[in-house]
Amino acid sequence: MDIGLLAQYLANGIxxxxxxxxxxxxxxxxxxxxxxxxxxxxxxxxLGTFAGFTVWLGLEAAGISNPWVQLVLILxxxxxxxxxxxxxxxxxxxxxxxxxxxxxxxxxxxxxGTAIREAVRLFYPNGSNPKxxxxxxxxxxxxxxxxLLRADSVILVVAGLGLITGLNLMLNRTRLGLAIRxxxxxxxxxxxxxINYMVVVLATFGIGSGVAAFAGIMNGLYYNxxxxxxxxxxxxxxxxxxxxxxLGNLYGAILGGFIFAGLQVVGSALLxxxxxxxxxxxxxxxxxxxxxxxxxxxxxxxxxxx
Amino acid sequence: MNSRFVRKTQRLTLAAATAASLxxxxxxxxxxxVHIGFIGPLTGGVSSxxxxxxxxxxxxxxxxxxxxxxxxxxxxxxxxDECKPNVGVQVATKLAAxxxxxxxxxxxxxxxAMGTVDVYHKFGLPMTVxxxxxxxxxxxxxxxEITRVNGTMxxxxxxxxxxxxxxxxxxxxxxxxxxxYGKGHNTYFTKYLEEGGGKILGAFGVTSDQQxxxxxxxxxxxxxxxxxxxxxxxxxxxxxxxxxxxxGIKAVFQGVSGIKSDAYFEGLGGxxxxxxxxxxxxxxxxxLPGGAFFLSEYEKAGYDSAPEAYGPFAFAATSLLMxxxxxxxxxxxxxxxxxxxxxxxxxxxxxxxxxxxxxxTVALITPYVAQSGQWVVWEDSExxxxxxxxxxxx
Numbered sequence: 290m291d292i293g294l295l296a297q298y299l300a301n302g303i304x305x306x307x308x309x310x311x312x313x314x315x316x317x318x319x320x321x322x323x324x325x326x327x328x329x330x331x332x333x334x335x336l337g338t339f340a341g342f343t344v345w346l347g348l349e350a351a352g353i354s355n356p357w358v359q360l361v362l363i364l365x366x367x368x369x370x371x372x373x374x375x376x377x378x379x380x381x382x383x384x385x386x387x388x389x390x391x392x393x394x395x396x397x398x399x400x401x402g403t404a405i406r407e408a409v410r411l412f413y414p415n416g417s418n419p420k421x422x423x424x425x426x427x428x429x430x431x432x433x434x435x436x437l438l439r440a441d442s443v444i445l446v447v448a449g450l451g452l453i454t455g456l457n458l459m460l461n462r463t464r465l466g467l468a469i470r471x472x473x474x475x476x477x478x479x480x481x482x483x484i485n486y487m488v489v490v491l492a493t494f495g496i497g498s499g500v501a502a503f504a505g506i507m508n509g510l511y512y513n514x515x516x517x518x519x520x521x522x523x524x525x526x527x528x529x530x531x532x533x534x535x536l537g538n539l540y541g542a543i544l545g546g547f548i549f550a551g552l553q554v555v556g557s558a559l560l561x562x563x564x565x566x567x568x569x570x571x572x573x574x575x576x577x578x579x580x581x582x583x584x585x586x587x588x589x590x591x592x593x594x595x
Numbered sequence: 596m597n598s599r600f601v602r603k604t605q606r607l608t609l610a611a612a613t614a615a616s617l618x619x620x621x622x623x624x625x626x627x628x629v630h631i632g633f634i635g636p637l638t639g640g641v642s643s644x645x646x647x648x649x650x651x652x653x654x655x656x657x658x659x660x661x662x663x664x665x666x667x668x669x670x671x672x673x674x675x676d677e678c679k680p681n682v683g684v685q686v687a688t689k690l691a692a693x694x695x696x697x698x699x700x701x702x703x704x705x706x707x708a709m710g711t712v713d714v715y716h717k718f719g720l721p722m723t724v725x726x727x728x729x730x731x732x733x734x735x736x737x738x739x740e741i742t743r744v745n746g747t748m749x750x751x752x753x754x755x756x757x758x759x760x761x762x763x764x765x766x767x768x769x770x771x772x773x774x775x776y777g778k779g780h781n782t783y784f785t786k787y788l789e790e791g792g793g794k795i796l797g798a799f800g801v802t803s804d805q806q807x808x809x810x811x812x813x814x815x816x817x818x819x820x821x822x823x824x825x826x827x828x829x830x831x832x833x834x835x836x837x838x839x840x841x842x843g844i845k846a847v848f849q850g851v852s853g854i855k856s857d858a859y860f861e862g863l864g865g866x867x868x869x870x871x872x873x874x875x876x877x878x879x880x881x882x883l884p885g886g887a888f889f890l891s892e893y894e895k896a897g898y899d900s901a902p903e904a905y906g907p908f909a910f911a912a913t914s915l916l917m918x919x920x921x922x923x924x925x926x927x928x929x930x931x932x933x934x935x936x937x938x939x940x941x942x943x944x945x946x947x948x949x950x951x952x953x954x955x956t957v958a959l960i961t962p963y964v965a966q967s968g969q970w971v972v973w974e975d976s977e978x979x980x981x982x983x984x985x986x987x988x989x
Binding site for chain 1: 638639640642643802804805806807809810811813814816817829830833834837838841842843858861862863864
């Protein structure tokens, strides 16, 4: 295998890993703060992407065609919309069930995800067909001996990693981050210390969902195609990545995302059997890792949650 | 005498009035309602095709109901198989178990049809396939209930292989989904291509909901084929074509009948779709013997989605079923017997003749090329006239 081919696989793995990590971060944030698993995460992501797509259609209709302006507006609208949706889900579906068994939350968000997916399919104009997402990033590319390095891929990866870094800084350096960590660590004490519990929970769900919307737009820009089912597998992979890395730990989510992407690429590139089994391979390895380290590779420490 | 005259005239008027009222409301009194079923993917990724088929079948029923010569009033029950075998078996059972339903027009997705043929056979319900192309649906069993108006992927791939070899291409890479549909296409295409002297450099099976094809396409780029042959349905085809471009693969994109839909252009935009090639049984609606009629009626009925590629077949299958009912009455057994004798039966897709497996022997396959945002019959395209060139041709 020559260098060009290897580089192509590597670039693909990094791209996928960044996307998965962005989704996994949401799962890990929600679990850290509320100890819940929000299974509608992938479909909320899809909803955000469709919101962004709708904004793009609106901008086109309004005659605003500068791709950078479009991109910024799409991102702001999509992330804001999804953050609001995430916060609303937390307020009206997750928090009221706080006293119920965690299984109920899991189930209700699972059903919500299906409802969102079907709603987009049925009520979005022509929602059952794939949509052509615009390519707003420069499509320049450099051919490095069989390896096509594309400017848009580089920008996407850098932006995605930047967002994760920003999130990390926010959690560790700001008052909101401190509050989130405090709630994650001990809800009762945090409340007695004067932290507004409700605001922190809603902010966490908003942030996690907004980050997922970014992953969705990134997905759209990278593949130039979105569809109502895109959140299903992304959600599942993001969840697995969060579990593998260690649910409740931000670094674990990032690590898990890249591990899963790496497994998929290895599965399709190096294994002799048909690439149709790459997901089977990746999930099988995930099962093995979970058997080996039931709490994930970087387990959540109660004193250092999120 | 006077009173007798009065009575007589009274009787006459009464008779006349009765006759008049019978004439006026005659059809409503005289005609029984016959129930038939339609099954197709009405939701999900390929629902545009399913809805087109449903509308076309519905149109056939409406036209027949408007025909004063029809012996029955028809009512169509449309069910959704979601292109999923498990759902398909459920709705097929629901339909077949309803004794009021005497016949069905069903399935676009081959994997679904493979699962449901046993159900129709068990219940003795005559079913005519309107879209699914896997040969085994008719050839894999001895069920008299199962017939099909559209051609199979055997014919399709024979023509496809021959056509592409004639264009001068020598090497192919294959991406197929791992359903019966994708695998079947791959099998027959490979067979006919290799017989014709073409070479397959590599074949990649992918799951039918896969998002990322970079790994497969990276290997394909290394193999550097003239043509990428894709066997699967539109949503997947859109992704593969899209990502080919991302990786800078310049090969021709050759699809199967599964990508012959308007949704292909909606998903890709005109520029990337340009120059894609695909094949479809029969001829385009406007070129069919009854195509102009079909399209104008479809337009008039005002459906909110296009008939898509298989609409005419759904229309023809529904008309055939209703012809059978007109001829032998609403009886499942008699309809099955009638279907076995269908020969040169007139339809908008051309004459229908069933062989001993209930397969229409239509061998007409039409090549299409994507040109300026729509599928154009190859012979009419600027590619055939030389004004535009497929990739890799001088």
